[in-house]
Amino acid sequence: MASRTARYPVDLHMHSTMSDGTLSPTALVREAARRGARVIALTDHDTTAGLPEARAAGARFGVSILDGIELSAWIGREVHILGYFVDPTHPGLMAVTERQRTGRERRARAICARLGELGMPLDPEPIIAAAEGNVGRPHIAAAMIAAGYARSNQEVFDKWLGNSSPANVPIERLSAAEAIDVIHAAGGVAVLAHPGVDDFSAEVPTLVEAGLDGLEVLHPAHGNDMVDRFRALARQYDLVQTGGSDFHRPESPVKIGHFGIDDATLAALLDRRPCDAAPAPGV
Ligand SMILES: [Zn+2]
Numbered sequence: 264m265a266s267r268t269a270r271y272p273v274d275l276h277m278h279s280t281m282s283d284g285t286l287s288p289t290a291l292v293r294e295a296a297r298r299g300a301r302v303i304a305l306t307d308h309d310t311t312a313g314l315p316e317a318r319a320a321g322a323r324f325g326v327s328i329l330d331g332i333e334l335s336a337w338i339g340r341e342v343h344i345l346g347y348f349v350d351p352t353h354p355g356l357m358a359v360t361e362r363q364r365t366g367r368e369r370r371a372r373a374i375c376a377r378l379g380e381l382g383m384p385l386d387p388e389p390i391i392a393a394a395e396g397n398v399g400r401p402h403i404a405a406a407m408i409a410a411g412y413a414r415s416n417q418e419v420f421d422k423w424l425g426n427s428s429p430a431n432v433p434i435e436r437l438s439a440a441e442a443i444d445v446i447h448a449a450g451g452v453a454v455l456a457h458p459g460v461d462d463f464s465a466e467v468p469t470l471v472e473a474g475l476d477g478l479e480v481l482h483p484a485h486g487n488d489m490v491d492r493f494r495a496l497a498r499q500y501d502l503v504q505t506g507g508s509d510f511h512r513p514e515s516p517v518k519i520g521h522f523g524i525d526d527a528t529l530a531a532l533l534d535r536r537p538c539d540a541a542p543a544p545g546v
């Protein structure tokens with residue numbers, strides 16, 4: 264059983280420059296090797312793009328790489344679902360990551376089209392380009408103010424872009440159940456990431472119903488009381504208790520290998536893989 268503060272050579276949660284980390288996949292694996300990690304999972308947000316580079320670096324630096332992903336999904340609010348041992352080339356998973364990548368841009372274009380119908384034409388492309396991959400309603404509001412359609416952000420949201428306003432288009436969301444399903448379809452296991460951040464205890468039964476395999480009990484944001492609570496929930500619902508550093512940058516006090524797990528937990532996680540899944544390479 265993994266303990267909260269001990270450092271184990273298996274770290275199941277980290278990010279590279281392919282999402283919001285500051286180390287390239289190669290630099291991340293080099294850092295993992297330097298810290299004595301033996302097995303790591305690269306779990307970039309909504310992408311598996313860093314996995315080939317991480318694997319190549321793993322072979323070079325003697326670190327086993329688990330194919331991972333951290334999917335942003337929705338269960339009344341945003342929730343993160345970790346997928347382990349997924350096939351990064353699985354068409355269903357690739358379609359989901361592509362949808363996640365382009366969803367915000369599609370929404371921005373749809374909102375601008377509605378504004379055009381309302382007599383306030385706006386070209387969405389410069390707004391999307393300026394937002395550098397993360398376009399949202401505030402960017403459109405700023406463009407509307409610049410175009411003279413409104414005087415303030417407040418006015419834009421009150422009249423046009425608020426949640427039930429005429430020019431708002433809801434963002435397309437991946438449900439938590441869909442996230443779990445696509446992870447399973449890609450041969451992986453699904454783990455609820457950092458359930459203590461925004462406390463997802465109440466949603467655990469629904470997620471278990473949807474096929475959840477594990478709870479990320481050990482995480483830098485979890486205090487001892489949360490760890491105890493989620494351990495109890497994991498036992499109650501027969502979930503694997505995982506952990507990871509959620510490493511993003513070397514300057515952070517949390518290093519690769521912190522909040523890691525032991526080999527027995529890794530084996531338990533491997534056991535949860537769908538029975539028709541291909542053997543997990545590298546483990
Ligand atoms: Zn997360």
Ligand SMILES: [Zn+2]
Pocket residue numbers: 276277278306333509
């Ligand atoms: Zn993360």
